Amino acid sequence: MGVDWDDARKYLRRLGDHAGEWAGIPCPVEGQPLTVHPRYPFAKVFKSPVEDAEGARMVNEWYDRRRGHHVLIWREANGELCWGRISNQKADKEIKTLGASIAWDIDAEITAMEKLRKVVEPHKFRQYFTTGSFLETSKRSGVTYLFRRLRPTVAMRGDLVSNSVRILAALCLHPIGFYNDSWAGAMVPTDDVIAHLLLMRGDEHGFWKQANQHPAWRPEAGI
Amino acid sequence: MAGVLEILNVGAGDVVITFDNKNPMEAIRAKRIIKDMLSRGYALMIKLEDGTYTRAKAFDEATGEYIIADFDPDADEDDSPRAGLDDGPPIKARRGRPRGKRVGMENATATAIGRSAGG
Numbered sequence: 001m002g003v004d005w006d007d008a009r010k011y012l013r014r015l016g017d018h019a020g021e022w023a024g025i026p027c028p029v030e031g032q033p034l035t036v037h038p039r040y041p042f043a044k045v046f047k048s049p050v051e052d053a054e055g056a057r058m059v060n061e062w063y064d065r066r067r068g069h070h071v072l073i074w075r076e077a078n079g080e081l082c083w084g085r086i087s088n089q090k091a092d093k094e095i096k097t098l099g100a101s102i103a104w105d106i107d108a109e110i111t112a113m114e115k116l117r118k119v120v121e122p123h124k125f126r127q128y129f130t131t132g133s134f135l136e137t138s139k140r141s142g143v144t145y146l147f148r149r150l151r152p153t154v155a156m157r158g159d160l161v162s163n164s165v166r167i168l169a170a171l172c173l174h175p176i177g178f179y180n181d182s183w184a185g186a187m188v189p190t191d192d193v194i195a196h197l198l199l200m201r202g203d204e205h206g207f208w209k210q211a212n213q214h215p216a217w218r219p220e221a222g223i
Numbered sequence: 224m225a226g227v228l229e230i231l232n233v234g235a236g237d238v239v240i241t242f243d244n245k246n247p248m249e250a251i252r253a254k255r256i257i258k259d260m261l262s263r264g265y266a267l268m269i270k271l272e273d274g275t276y277t278r279a280k281a282f283d284e285a286t287g288e289y290i291i292a293d294f295d296p297d298a299d300e301d302d303s304p305r306a307g308l309d310d311g312p313p314i315k316a317r318r319g320r321p322r323g324k325r326v327g328m329e330n331a332t333a334t335a336i337g338r339s340a341g342g
Contacts, residue, residue: 009234010234012233012234013232013234013235016232016233016234020259022230022232022238022256022259022260022263022265022335022337023230023231023232023233023265023335023337024232024233024234024235025233025234026233027233027234035340035341036340037337037338037339037340039264039338040337040338040340041263105234105235108232108233108234108235108237111235111237112231112237114237115229115237139275152342172341172342173339173341173342174339174340174341174342175231175336175337175338175339175340176233176337176338176339176340177340178340178341178342185342186233186340187231187232187233188233191231191232191237194231194334195231195336195339198268198276198334198336199266199268199278199336201268201275201276202266202268202269202275202276202277202278203266203268203277203278206266206278210339210341211339211341211342212341212342
């Protein structure tokens with residue numbers, strides 16, 4: 001009898017409990033490398049062999065907004081300087097997110113939804129349940145945050161004079177880790193949202209400090 | 224009243240540990256868990272009586288109390304770009320050392336969030 005994904009998740013849960021890893025161990029998915037926090041106890045296990053390989057070294061990279069692709073410049077092991085382009089394939093990211101979703105336990109997502117329901121007002125939970133997002137304004141800074149399922153949190157500030165809204169940044173943060181080139185975190189989607197929400201409420205500066213801050217026009221912002 | 228520690232977990236969604244301070248074994252276990260989490264860099268978000276949340280900066284194992292700051296003691300150390308976070312009305316600054324407000328673990332609900340890998 002073969003091992004299925006449920007068995008794999010249960011095994012990793014037991015392994016995490018045994019190892020005393022409170023947040024658990026992410027479920028690896030073939031073809032979907034994971035990036036975990038470098039000080040995560042099992043970081044070495046998830047390190048891609050490509051990262052370890054000596055040789056090519058990234059020199060610079062930027063996003064060409066006009067052409068809609070990333071430009072990379074790197075130096076090969078023999079010293080040769082090379083460059084290349086990576087097109088922004090939104091569909092590719094969506095499909096990789098679908099692929100990574102096999103790592104998530106449906107019961108874990110339901111548990112996370114129940115927790116979110118306890119920490120937000122009913123109308124916000126209704127918005128999240130039906131649309132996958134909700135808004136909350138920080139009493140501390142006055143910044144309004146759009147928390148989104150499987151997308152970075154958008155930080156905005158309203159301008160009463162011009163009656164407009166300015167997007168400050170899209171904040172991307174995944175506790176423990178995320179699946180490369182996808183929107184998927186190691187945790188179920190609603191746990192990522194809970195993490196963003198509670199960090200914003202309890203340690204707003206820390207939230208910004210830990211998160212990758214993407215300008216609204218970058219594909220990574222998911223806007 | 225029992226203390227509650229909820230841990231965001233990749234496998235289970237939410238692991239909940241409850242402990243009664245009147246039970247010495249439970250209290251000792253809870254203190255060790257909290258201390259271990261903080262040493263591993265977990266963010267412990269404490270829900271206060273008024274419904275707001277604050278982050279525990281430290282934990283006093285002897286007294287079983289989370290130590291939270293009245294204001295952000297890392298503001299001076301935080302030199303990362305905040306892209307307009309401070310554009311709005313000025314936040315009232317307070318002078319002096321952080322007052323280190325304490326919250327007993329036996330009455331608090333805390334949520335533990337693992338270190339972030341960015342994204």
